[in-house]
Amino acid sequence: MTATDTTTGVDADRAEAEGSGLSPWSALVGVPHVDVAPHRAPIVTDIALPGSKSYTNRALLCAAMADGRSTLTGLLRSDDSYWCVESLRRLGAAVTMDGTTAIIDGLGRRRPHPEARLYIGSAGTTARFLPGLLAAGGPGRFTLDASRQMRGRPLAPLLLALRQLGGDITCPGTEDAPPLEIEGVSLLGGPVRMSGAVSSQFISGVLMAGPMALNGVHVLITDHVVQKDYVAMTLDMMETFGAIVEADDDLAEMRVEPGGYRPADVALEADASTATYFLALAAVTGGRVTVTNVGTATRQPDLRFIDILERMGCRVTREPAAVTVEGPPEGRLTGGLDVDMRPLSDATLTLAAIAPFADGPVAIHNVAHIRKHESDRIGVMCAALSTLGVPVDERTDGMTVHPARPSHGVMETHDDHRVAMALAVLGVAGAGVRLLEPGCVSKTCPPFFTLLAGLGVGVAGASGG
Ligand SMILES: O=C(O)C1=C[C@@H](OP(=O)(O)O)[C@@H](O)[C@H](O)C1
Numbered sequence: 001m002t003a004t005d006t007t008t009g010v011d012a013d014r015a016e017a018e019g020s021g022l023s024p025w026s027a028l029v030g031v032p033h034v035d036v037a038p039h040r041a042p043i044v045t046d047i048a049l050p051g052s053k054s055y056t057n058r059a060l061l062c063a064a065m066a067d068g069r070s071t072l073t074g075l076l077r078s079d080d081s082y083w084c085v086e087s088l089r090r091l092g093a094a095v096t097m098d099g100t101t102a103i104i105d106g107l108g109r110r111r112p113h114p115e116a117r118l119y120i121g122s123a124g125t126t127a128r129f130l131p132g133l134l135a136a137g138g139p140g141r142f143t144l145d146a147s148r149q150m151r152g153r154p155l156a157p158l159l160l161a162l163r164q165l166g167g168d169i170t171c172p173g174t175e176d177a178p179p180l181e182i183e184g185v186s187l188l189g190g191p192v193r194m195s196g197a198v199s200s201q202f203i204s205g206v207l208m209a210g211p212m213a214l215n216g217v218h219v220l221i222t223d224h225v226v227q228k229d230y231v232a233m234t235l236d237m238m239e240t241f242g243a244i245v246e247a248d249d250d251l252a253e254m255r256v257e258p259g260g261y262r263p264a265d266v267a268l269e270a271d272a273s274t275a276t277y278f279l280a281l282a283a284v285t286g287g288r289v290t291v292t293n294v295g296t297a298t299r300q301p302d303l304r305f306i307d308i309l310e311r312m313g314c315r316v317t318r319e320p321a322a323v324t325v326e327g328p329p330e331g332r333l334t335g336g337l338d339v340d341m342r343p344l345s346d347a348t349l350t351l352a353a354i355a356p357f358a359d360g361p362v363a364i365h366n367v368a369h370i371r372k373h374e375s376d377r378i379g380v381m382c383a384a385l386s387t388l389g390v391p392v393d394e395r396t397d398g399m400t401v402h403p404a405r406p407s408h409g410v411m412e413t414h415d416d417h418r419v420a421m422a423l424a425v426l427g428v429a430g431a432g433v434r435l436l437e438p439g440c441v442s443k444t445c446p447p448f449f450t451l452l453a454g455l456g457v458g459v460a461g462a463s464g465g
Pocket residue numbers: 053054055124125198199200201204226227230231345346369
């Protein structure tokens with residue numbers, strides 16, 4: 001099975017006017033709810049999943065900043081990548097899409113539309129990566145706006161760092177929030193000290209600006225970086241596009257030389273965070289799921305969710321470009337686990353969703369920062385579990401989920417794709433679930449419910465314009 005659904009999406013102008021993250025690449029537009037039925041039979045499948053959001057947006061941005069033509073294959077077609085492509089087009093880059101292949105004629109330092117007004121929807125990646133590139137790259141005065149949700153997410157540490165490097169970035173509305181006004185060629189670069197405690201994306205955003213900055217950048221981390229692997233992914237992608245980078249082993253100090261980006265042809269792997277939902281389905285149904293287009297060769301931290309599934313009694317087969325999880329008979333998972341989810345925080349909700357089906361408590365630690373993701377993910381998931389009759393202890397930095405048989409529930413999704421996808425998994429293993437406003441899955445996986453139905457799971461109400 002492949003995952004290249006055609007979707008009808010929403011009108012881009014309307015989405016922007018409404019401050020929505022949805023896009024012409026959204027699925028389930030106007031669909032008020034979907035019903036996911038419980039599924040007792042083992043789910044057994046080989047599945048190829050949509051491309052990585054993180055690699056897609058990094059590659060699109062680097063390609064647009066390169067002087068020349070790049071070809072990206074295996075691109076993710078989702079809301080986050082739509083708005084990234086659209087922003088680059090408004091800037092003047094030619095992006096030709098054919099399915100999941102993009103041909104990009106990069107701009108280098110040229111800015112054919114020096115007063116471009118850009119809209120990046122709800123994408124944390126583009127919100128944190130594009131400002132530095134605009135400030136360091138070619139001449140112009142650009143406006144960058146975002147969805148209502150993204151306007152409320154943290155940006156201040158990034159803006160502080162970019163301003164320290166010379167960036168002329170102002171916020172005509174709310175302080176340190178989009179819309180941003182960015183003066184091109186203001187960011188000269190040099191040394192900067194940064195905290196990584198709230199988001200790794202701030203570090204990635206400064207690093208990506210480095211090759212465009214006159215002096216490059218020299219980043220010194222003052223504390224720790226949440227989800228450090230994403231910084232390594234940034235450096236990797238930058239190198240793929242010809243940047244010269246240097247980093248110590250623990251990514252506490254990093255240097256990027258000036259010199260711009262070169263075009264590249266890149267094959268993108270599947271999204272490991274999306275894979276967690278499908279691997280979790282194997283775990284809770286006592287089935288077997290092979291994800292055929294991402295494996296242990298990846299740098300995406302969420303692939304390590306398989307290590308947790310293994311601790312919970314699953315059998316895992318690891319290959320460089322594929323991974324297989326076999327659940328224990330009848331999905332009887334082993335509990336009594338303490339898990340530090342900081343390095344792979346996007347998989348937190350997947351773990352919370354399968355935790356009730358374990359034979360002992362599952363304690364999740366060190367993810368306070370996910371309260372500032374698309375929703376307050378700790379608060380929202382704890383409330384959802386309680387509504388479904390699952391005992392849960394909420395802490396500032398995580399939660400402990402206790403064994404239970406969840407009831408059926410009608411659940412809000414809070415405009416958070418991971419809340420929707422995780423609760424769908426819980427519904428399959430439990431008593432089913434009605435998910436309100438399910439179109440939010442389009443942020444990273446528009447065909448999610450089609451894929452679920454393709455596995456034999458009962459999904460009703462998912463057809464819609
Ligand atoms: O750089 C990236 O591609 C990402 C970094 C992480 O964000 P934070 O470091 O803000 O937690 C992760 O949660 C997000 O989904 C993708």
